[in-house]
Amino acid sequence: MDAMTARRRRHSSMTRPPWQRERERERERERERERERERERERERERERERERERERSAQWRREMKVQQVEPALIPC
Structure with a gap:
């Protein structure tokens, strides 16, 4: 904003x-x-993204636990 515009704006406000x-x-x-x-709204979207990441981590962890439970059965004795 140039000086003339600023001056005009100040004057018009008076x-x-x-x-x-x-x-x-x-x-x-x-x-x-x-x-x-x-x-x-942005904070709420961020909280929702964080919950989604947490659910994904939890699901990944459960999948890994199931794999670990199944692995010993695969080894022939």
Whole structure:
């Protein structure tokens, strides 16, 4: 943003009526709430991915245990 735009923006904010500033603040708060909801959804997706990895590790471990139980039976005595 160049200096003229910044100056114009500062000046226009001083000349805007209070109800317009209030509406802008409300929009900003709404955007902040939306960002917070998005962060929460991302955290939930990460927790779900972690649970999925844990289930996969658990399933892999069970498969390995079954293989270990079967192996001794394969050895001829």
